[in-house]
Amino acid sequence: MGAGRTLFEKIWVAHLVATPAGRSPILYIDLHLVHEVTSPQAFDGLRSAGRGVRQPARTVATVDHNVPTEPRGSPITDLIAARQIAALQANCKEFGIRLFDMDAPEQGIVHVIGPELGLTQPGMTIVCGDSHTSTHGAFGALAFGIGTSEVEHVLATQCLAQQKPKTMKIDVHGQLGLGVMAKDLALGIIGHIGTDGATGHVIEYAGPAVRALSMEGRMTLCNMSIEAGARAGMVAPDETTIAYVKGRRFAPTGGDWEKAVERWRSLPTDQGAAFDKVVEIDAAQLCPFVTWGTNPGMVAPVTGRVPEVNGLQEGERRAAELALQYMALEPGRRIEDIKIDRVFIGSCTNSRIEDLRAAARVAKGHRVNTQVRAMVVPGSQTVKRAAEQEGLDRVFLDAGFEWRESGCSMCLGMNPDILQPGERCASTSNRNFEGRQGRGGRTHLVSPMMAAAAAIAGHFTDIRNWKFH
Amino acid sequence: MKAFTVHRGRVAPLDRVNVDTDQIIPKQFLKRIEKTGFGKFLFYDWRFVAEGKPNPDFVLNETRYEGASVLVAGKNFGCGSSREHAVWALSDFGFRAVISSSFADIFANNSTKNGFLTVRLTDQQVSEVMRRAQGVDNYQITVDLEKCEARDDQGFSAKFSVDEFVRHCLLNGLDDIGLTLQHENEIAAYEAQHGVPAGLQDRGAVG
Ligand code: SF4
Numbered sequence: 001m002g003a004g005r006t007l008f009e010k011i012w013v014a015h016l017v018a019t020p021a022g023r024s025p026i027l028y029i030d031l032h033l034v035h036e037v038t039s040p041q042a043f044d045g046l047r048s049a050g051r052g053v054r055q056p057a058r059t060v061a062t063v064d065h066n067v068p069t070e071p072r073g074s075p076i077t078d079l080i081a082a083r084q085i086a087a088l089q090a091n092c093k094e095f096g097i098r099l100f101d102m103d104a105p106e107q108g109i110v111h112v113i114g115p116e117l118g119l120t121q122p123g124m125t126i127v128c129g130d131s132h133t134s135t136h137g138a139f140g141a142l143a144f145g146i147g148t149s150e151v152e153h154v155l156a157t158q159c160l161a162q163q164k165p166k167t168m169k170i171d172v173h174g175q176l177g178l179g180v181m182a183k184d185l186a187l188g189i190i191g192h193i194g195t196d197g198a199t200g201h202v203i204e205y206a207g208p209a210v211r212a213l214s215m216e217g218r219m220t221l222c223n224m225s226i227e228a229g230a231r232a233g234m235v236a237p238d239e240t241t242i243a244y245v246k247g248r249r250f251a252p253t254g255g256d257w258e259k260a261v262e263r264w265r266s267l268p269t270d271q272g273a274a275f276d277k278v279v280e281i282d283a284a285q286l287c288p289f290v291t292w293g294t295n296p297g298m299v300a301p302v303t304g305r306v307p308e309v310n311g312l313q314e315g316e317r318r319a320a321e322l323a324l325q326y327m328a329l330e331p332g333r334r335i336e337d338i339k340i341d342r343v344f345i346g347s348c349t350n351s352r353i354e355d356l357r358a359a360a361r362v363a364k365g366h367r368v369n370t371q372v373r374a375m376v377v378p379g380s381q382t383v384k385r386a387a388e389q390e391g392l393d394r395v396f397l398d399a400g401f402e403w404r405e406s407g408c409s410m411c412l413g414m415n416p417d418i419l420q421p422g423e424r425c426a427s428t429s430n431r432n433f434e435g436r437q438g439r440g441g442r443t444h445l446v447s448p449m450m451a452a453a454a455a456i457a458g459h460f461t462d463i464r465n466w467k468f469h
Numbered sequence: 470m471k472a473f474t475v476h477r478g479r480v481a482p483l484d485r486v487n488v489d490t491d492q493i494i495p496k497q498f499l500k501r502i503e504k505t506g507f508g509k510f511l512f513y514d515w516r517f518v519a520e521g522k523p524n525p526d527f528v529l530n531e532t533r534y535e536g537a538s539v540l541v542a543g544k545n546f547g548c549g550s551s552r553e554h555a556v557w558a559l560s561d562f563g564f565r566a567v568i569s570s571s572f573a574d575i576f577a578n579n580s581t582k583n584g585f586l587t588v589r590l591t592d593q594q595v596s597e598v599m600r601r602a603q604g605v606d607n608y609q610i611t612v613d614l615e616k617c618e619a620r621d622d623q624g625f626s627a628k629f630s631v632d633e634f635v636r637h638c639l640l641n642g643l644d645d646i647g648l649t650l651q652h653e654n655e656i657a658a659y660e661a662q663h664g665v666p667a668g669l670q671d672r673g674a675v676g
Contacts, residue, residue, distance in 0.1 A: 018655045023634040026649055028659050038552065040502035049646070055660075057669045066500065080500040087502045118668070131551040131575060145575055147553035148504075149582035157649045159656060163632060165574075195487055196545040196571055229548065231574050250668035295487050295548075315486045315543050322485070412550075414496045433491040433549060435514045 004270020007236050008167050008202045011142040011267070015125045017159055024161040030124040032154045033110045034061040034097070036088040037414070038129030042152035043091040053095040054158045060119060061092050062100040064109045068415050069377055069404035072103055081415065095155075108380020108406045111135040111348035115219065116382050118248025122237035122264040127154055132348050132430065133232075134225040138218035139245070140237035140267050142202070145226065165231045166276040168201040172209035174283040179464040181358065182217035183350060183428065183447035185209065185281075186224035187289040191299035193279060198230035201277065204269060205235050209283035215244040216354035223349045224430055227296040236268035290335050290460050291432050291445040293323035298432075302450065302462045306333045326434055327442050328422075335460050338444070342425040343374035343455040344437070345401075345448055347411035350428035351379030353386050355448040359428075360387075360395040362452035365469030368400035369458030375402040375417070377409040401455065413438045426454040471584030472642030476565045477611040478538030481529055482602035486543030490576065493547070493555040507554055508561030539610050541568040541598045546587075547576025556583045566612045568619065570595045581635045584642060588612055588619055594627045601625065614640060 005013075018026045032055075039061075046052065053059060066081040068074065076082040085102065092099040100106040106113055111132055114120040120136045126143035127133060129151040136143035146160070153160055170189060176182075190197070203225050205218075213221065218235045225233025235241075242261055245251050252260040288302045298320070300307060308331045309320040324330065329338070345351070345359050356378065368374045376396050378384035384406055387393055393403045410417040411429040419425055419441025428451050429436075432443040446454065449463045498510040511529075518524045528534060540559070546569040547555060556579045559567070566586040577587045590598070601623065602608045610621045614636060620626035631639075638645055649656075 017659045018652045020652070022637075023648070024632070026652055026655075028656070028663075037499050041504045041553075044502075044504075049644075051646070054656075055665065057665045078500075084500050084502055129551060131549065145551040147551055147556075147575060147579035147582065149553060149579065153646050153649065156646050157656065158660075159649050159652075161634075161645055161649055195548060196573070199545070199571060200574060229545065229573060250666075252666065252668065256667060295489070318484070319486045319543075412491075412496050414499065431489075431491065431549060433489045435495055436491050439495070439514055 004273040006167055006269045006273045006275065007140060007204055007234055007267055008142060009273070011123055011125065012164065014123070024163050026159050027125060027162050028159055029127050029154050030058060031119060031126045032059045033114055033126065033128035033133070034059060034151070035065055035110050035128070035130065036063045036084045037065045038148050039091065039151055040084060040087045041148050042129070042155055043095070045152040046155055051156045053097065053155045056096040058158060059097045059155065061088060061097050062107055062110055062113055063088060063102055065408045065412065065414050067102055067407040069407050069409045069417055072405055078416070105381050108382065109348045109351065109408055111223065112351060112379030112383065115139065115215070116248070116380060118245055118251035121245060121251065121260070122241060123267050127160065131226045132223050134230065135219050135223040135348055137222040137225065137232050137234040138215060139241055140234060140264065142232055142234065144232040166201045168198055168203045168230070168277040168279065169275040170203055170205050170279045170281060172205065172207040172281045172283050174209055175212065176209055176283045176286060179288060179449060180286050181447040181449060182213055182220040184286055184289050185283070186221050187291065187296065187299045187445060188286045189281060190224065190228045190297045191289065192281065193228055195227060195295050195297040196229040198225065198228040201230050203228070203230045203233045204275070205233060206269070210235055211238065214354060215240060216352045219352065220349055224296065227430055237264045238268070288447060288450050288463050290450065292327065292329060292335065293320065294326055294432055294434050296430065296432060296445060298323060300335050302335050302460055304335055306331050306335070308332065336462065337459065339424070339459045340372060340426050340444070340454055341423045342419060343372060343451050344377070344410040344425055344427040344429065345375070345451050346377030346379065346409050347429035348379065349430045350448045351377060351383065353383050355428065356383065356387050356392050357390070359448040359452040360392040361468060362449050362463065362466060363399040363401065363456065364395050366399055366456040368455045371458050372455050374400070374455035375404055375410070377404045378406045380406045399456070410437050412436060426451045426460065470582065470638070470642045470644055473565070473584050473586050473614050473639045475611065475613045475615060476538065477609055478565065479534065479536055480539045480541055480598065480602040480608050480610050481534040481537035482599045483528055483540055483542040484599060487545045487548055488542050489549035490547055490552050490555040491549055494552065494558040499552060499554055504557050505561060507558035508563070511558040511562040533606065536563065538563050539566050539568065539612060540564050541595060541602055543595070544570045544592070546572050548573040551575045553579040556580050556585050560585050568595060568598055581639060582645070584639065586612060586614060586639065588629050590619065590627050590629055597625060
């Protein structure tokens with residue numbers, strides 16, 4: 001057999017249903033997650049072709065993108081959003097699909113609830129009509145985002161015709177420093193390889209700094225893979241993974257569990273397996289980062305400055321100039337001198353219990369700056385309940401943060417949580433594209449600790465110098 | 470799916486890199502539950518300065534690019550969100566193809582399902598097309614999927630490559646769900662061997 005196989009190759013091969021000559025291989029999909037925004041047209045397509053859902057049991061739906069984060073039970077004032085949610089409810093009912101609806105105790109962002117319910121497991125193929133499906137790769141699953149036509153394809157066939165992606169290994173040596181979170185690692189990598197640095201590839205994150213991450217940290221890291229252009233991001237399953245999955249609602253039990261764990265232990269990349277591309281990162285070189293531009297690759301250390309654009313190549317320089325114009329920043333400005341108006345702690349990148357704990361630790365005993373409006377949006381109802389049990393909600397509320405219901409919220413502002421034109425926001429989400437959080441809004445991506453600190457200081461500040469109470 | 474064979478049309482130059490799908494179709498327009506009607510929201514925040522008021526500086530608002538059906542743009546076109554609405558919006562607006570030196574994977578995938586062509590040329594070739602689209606009046610290009618070639622009347626011509634299977638589907642307007650279902654036996658055999666995990670089987674009283 002020559003050299004060994006990678007984690008990706010093992011999962012890929014195990015899910016090949018057919019490899020028709022001259023066509024894309026057909027891959028079996030173990031788990032299909034569905035939400036309200038990218039699915040209505042797919043269900044319509046099924047109906048008009050007279051097709052059904054092949055495996056409703058392997059299909060799980062929730063509402064997250066559109067839902068208001070005001071207390072549950074308040075009416076949805078956005079009628080078009082309400083119509084979209086109603087469409088998902090009707091479609092799930094018609095096709096017998098499990099739906100964690102608005103009022104369900106399990107409701108939450110699709111990439112938060114999959115793992116926390118134990119739906120996400122090592123070795124699986126997982127798809128969802130959402131690019132951040134890469135999050136689930138943290139478990140050593142092959143998980144990627146698809147468009148609506150492909151959602152329809154999976155509903156109808158439980159398979160996808162896929163060209164085989166290339167593989168990229170990102171090896172992170174050493175250890176992350178104090179105050180440097182998984183988010184900073186993700187931003188550091190994207191800043192290093194660029195927003196198209198991994199296009200056409202599936203990334204496997206490896207090395208001691210990755211192994212040391214909790215499951216939450218690994219999810220943050222894999223979540224941002226798409227921002228480097230990757231098809232998916234993965235971390236090989238290990239004891240941390242197994243301990244996380246164990247006992248969760250949809251996790252295997254009894255003899256099934258033993259068998260599953262044995263299978264999972266065989267998944268990690270074999271010694272000597274080859275990757276199409278390898279990138280080496282030294283964790284010790286990383287620090288807390290802040291994005292200054294309009295894509296996640298435009299990052300600077302918190303201790304640094306908005307970069308000069310003169311040295312850049314033609315296309316990149318123009319992009320940087322447009323970004324600075326949009327962000328109302330000039331080259332050379334110290335990052336710590338950038339004042340903010342809003343703070344958003346949430347999204348499928350950073351809304352899990354550990355993220356909220358980290359932010360709360362920073363917020364404790366401080367007050368949100370009077371010029372700042374800050375909100376915390378837990379990723380799911382489960383996260384929200386856990387946080388409340390630990391008293392994190394009190395910490396946030398006492399410090400002057402808003403404590404909201406779960407959903408995507410201001411990550412993309414499809415619900416009423418949006419930035420006003422010109423407002424500047426420190427956000428733990430994953431995209432700082434123009435208008436992403438509201439037309440004319442200016443987004444800076446940071447870690448949960450950095451976001452909490454910025455809320456209190458009123459400007460970006462190096463968390464490594466923070467006074468914890 | 471609409472077939473794509475040969476298309477000739479006016480070229481609009483969008484001289485930006487990393488054009489993301491949030492720009493192509495901002496999220497406030499993703500709430501529709503139909504596939505149609507997205508064209509009027511294409512590049513909304515760039516095309517309009519205020520509610521419904523066109524931005525005179527945006528390229529698609531220049532009369533010389535009216536009716537353009539081929540877009541040329543900088544690298545990494547279509548990055549970001551997986552929203553297929555981006556392709557629907559481009560198509561609905563009248564575009565049939567985008568020329569760039571690289572495309573984000575999901576965007577490229579979505580395009581193929583909608584009879585919409587992503588034409589990948591080299592950086593240099595893209596700059597050349599961009600220059601001509603900016604400089605030549607009523608600049609037209611022919612995108613020929615049969616020959617895998619883009620050419621104009623001024624002597625420019627460039628080959629591009631497309632995955633053979635994708636090309637076959639596009640040329641014939643094939644529905645790839647139907648193609649996958651031709652493998653019903655293999656899918657059924659795979660399912661018989663693997664079965665649905667116990668945890669997922671009991672859906673109780675769903676719906
Ligand atoms: S939180 Fe943001 S990135 Fe994540 S699924 Fe929701 S909208 Fe997408």
